[in-house]
Amino acid sequence: MPTETDRAAAIPRSTLQGQTHRIVESRDLFRGDNEILIAHDGSIYRMKITRQGKLILNK
Template sequence: MIAEKTPIQPVPLMAAPQIRIVESTDIFRGQTEIMIRHEGVIYRMKITRQGKLILNK
C-alpha cells in the first residue's frame, strides 16, 4: 500500500540584490593609476599596457 504524501510547497525565491556596475573610465578619468582607501589601508589600482587591472596593497 502506498501512502499519499503531502505535496511540498516550493520556497519563494527572493529577488537577488542589484549589483552596481561602475565603468572604469568613470573611476580613472583619463589616468592609468588611482589610489583607493579601504578601511584605512591605501591600495593602488593600475591599468596595464594590455588593458588589464592590477590591485596592489
C-alpha cells in the first residue's frame, strides 16, 4: 500500500509561468469528512464538499 510520501511523489507539480505549485489531494485534507475548517490570517473558513462533489469555501 502506498505511503503518504509515495502518493505525494506520484502527483505531478503544476507549473505556471515557471513557478512550481504544490498539489494537495482533497481526500488527504478531508480524510473521509465532507467539511473542514481552515484558519487563515486570523479568520476561520469552512470548506465543504457538496452532494455533486464540488468544493465550496465560505468565510
